[in-house]
Amino acid sequence: MDLAHVHLLLNHVPVIGTIIGFGLFVLGLAGKSNDLKRASLIVFLAISLVTIATYMSGNGAEETICKADQPEDPCADKAVSKTLIQDHESAALVAFAVMELTGALSWLGLWQFRRLAHVPRWNLAAVFVFSGVTLLLMANAANLGGDIRHPEIRAPGTAVAAVPPAGDPPFARAVGETVTGTTWIWPSCETLHFIGLCLLFGITALVDFRMLGLVRGVPFQALHRLLPWGVLGFGVNLFTGVLFFVADPGQYTQSPPFQWKIILIVLAGLNLLYFTIFDTPWNLDPGEDAPAIAKFVAAAALFLVVGVMFCGRMLPFLGDSF
Ligand code: HEM
Numbered sequence: 001m002d003l004a005h006v007h008l009l010l011n012h013v014p015v016i017g018t019i020i021g022f023g024l025f026v027l028g029l030a031g032k033s034n035d036l037k038r039a040s041l042i043v044f045l046a047i048s049l050v051t052i053a054t055y056m057s058g059n060g061a062e063e064t065i066c067k068a069d070q071p072e073d074p075c076a077d078k079a080v081s082k083t084l085i086q087d088h089e090s091a092a093l094v095a096f097a098v099m100e101l102t103g104a105l106s107w108l109g110l111w112q113f114r115r116l117a118h119v120p121r122w123n124l125a126a127v128f129v130f131s132g133v134t135l136l137l138m139a140n141a142a143n144l145g146g147d148i149r150h151p152e153i154r155a156p157g158t159a160v161a162a163v164p165p166a167g168d169p170p171f172a173r174a175v176g177e178t179v180t181g182t183t184w185i186w187p188s189c190e191t192l193h194f195i196g197l198c199l200l201f202g203i204t205a206l207v208d209f210r211m212l213g214l215v216r217g218v219p220f221q222a223l224h225r226l227l228p229w230g231v232l233g234f235g236v237n238l239f240t241g242v243l244f245f246v247a248d249p250g251q252y253t254q255s256p257p258f259q260w261k262i263i264l265i266v267l268a269g270l271n272l273l274y275f276t277i278f279d280t281p282w283n284l285d286p287g288e289d290a291p292a293i294a295k296f297v298a299a300a301a302l303f304l305v306v307g308v309m310f311c312g313r314m315l316p317f318l319g320d321s322f
Contacts, residue, residue: 002060002064003057003059003060003061003063003064003253003254004060004061004064004065006053006057006060006061007054007057007058007060007061008061010050010053010054010057011054011057011058011142011145012142013047013050013051013054014047014050014051014054014095014099014138014142015135015138015139015142017043017046017047017050018044018047018099018102018131018134018135018138019135020043021040021043021044021047021131022040022131022132022135023040024036024037024039024040024043025037025040025041025044025127025128025131028040029124029128034113034118034119037109037119037124038110038113038119038277040106041106041107041109041110041113041119041127042106042110042273042277044102044103044106044127044131045103045106045107045110045269045273046270047099047103048099048100048102048103048104048106049103049265049266049269049270050266051096051099051100051103052096052100052238052262052265052266053262053263053266055092055093055096055242056245056249056252056253056262057253058088058089058092058145059089059245059249059250059253060253060254062085062089062249063249063250063253063254065078065080065085066078066080066082066085068250071163072162072163073162073163074162074163075162076162080148080149081148081160081161081162082162082163082164083160083161083162083163083164083170084144084147084148084160085148086164086169086170086172086173087144087147087170088141088144088145088147088148089170089172089173090170090171090172090173091137091140091141091144092141092144092145092172093171093172093175093246094137094141094171095134095137095138095140095141096141096242097242098130098133098134098137099134099137099138100235100238101130102127102130102131102134104231104235105123105126105127105130106127107231107272107276108123108228108231109123109124109127110273110276110277111224111227111228111231111276113277114224114276114277114282115224115225172246175243175246175247176246176247176248176249179243179244179246179247180247180248185243186244186247189240189243189244190240192236192239192240193236193237193240193241193244195233195236196232196233196234196235196236196237196240197233197237197309198233199229199230199232199233199236200230200233200234200237200305201233201305201309202230202233203226203227203229203230203233204230204301204302204305205302206223206226207223207226207227207230207275207298207301208298208299208301208302209298210223210284210290210298211281211290211294211295211297211298212290212295212298212299213289213290213295216286216287216288216289217286217287218286219284219285219286220281220282220283220284221282224275224281224282227272227275227276230272231272234269251320251321251322252315252319252321254320255315255318255319255320255321256318256319257311257312257314257315257318257319258311258315258319258321260307260311261308261311261312261315264304264307264308264311265308267304268301268304268305268308271297271300271301271304272301274294274297275297275301280293280294281294
């Protein structure tokens with residue numbers, strides 16, 4: 001199984017997942033059901049995490065299909081067009097960015113629900129708009145993905161050049177060239193990536209050490225207020241990490257530590273749901289010992305976040321990056 005298989009396995013999840021999430025959300029609003037609203041926010045969050053893997057496996061699929069040493073027509077062996085692939089990549093990048101914003105707003109809504117016993121109206125309005133836009137953008141990206149192998153669904157008269165015109169790269173490639181071609185962007189992103197990592201690991205360690213029996217005097221409700229800072233760190237790292245990736249996908253896609261990093265990021269994000277919404281940690285008062293399930297989830301969170309950092313650090317050593 002290569003990354004083309006992985007991409008084909010995952011590439012309908014963002015579209016179908018967003019349709020399901022949006023449907024639940026609209027039903028929740030119409031029926032004034034907090035349970036349905038929360039369920040839809042969980043779906044949006046989960047889909048936004050899986051979309052990270054969907055997006056990144058796309059570049060792996062491209063490398064499986066196209067050959068760098070055939071610049072005239074790199075994908076001729078598989079009878080597909082590099083132009084169509086890169087148009088799809090560009091649409092996917094925009095859809096991916098808006099999907100991640102929807103996921104972040106959804107997480108915030110779940111966090112606010114825990115604290116305030118309701119999701120504020122501004123958040124619901126923002127989730128409605130962003131998830132609706134995500135749905136349209138994802139459908140467009142998926143349709144352009146279908147165009148690659150299915151001439152029968154292409155708009156009549158679509159001209160299919162083997163490669164994009166020189167000097168006019170599609171959006172995602174233009175972003176990549178800007179990142180590699182502008183001296184200050186890469187080092188600035190590295191700096192921000194480290195700041196994000198400190199925030200993420202710092203908050204994860206505080207919450208998880210409390211669950212595992214240290215700093216027992218602190219009630220969980222106090223730690224819960226810190227979670228947005230950890231998620232902000234995650235967001236900063238996702239944003240800067242995607243810029244690294246878009247700049248030079250080829251140095252990451254086939255790298256085992258990178259592939260593990262993405263798997264661990266998705267799992268760490270899902271794991272965070274426990275401390276965001278579940279009742280068991282929420283009821284922990286000062287001095288109280290956490291139940292076994294909370295300890296297990298805390299140990300798993302530490303393992304996953306340390307694993308993400310380890311795989312990131314090992315990119316040049318166990319993979320071929322840089
Ligand atoms: C949000 C992210 C993405 C979504 C939802 C998505 C969706 C899709 C869909 C629906 C298909 C058509 C599958 C079929 O023919 O049945 C496809 C194919 C494809 N996508 Fe993506 N894609 C995403 C990101 C990317 C990226 C970033 C690239 C990088 C260039 C990419 C490269 C490809 C390639 C090469 C194919 C053809 C695969 C093959 O037929 O073997 N995708 N994608």
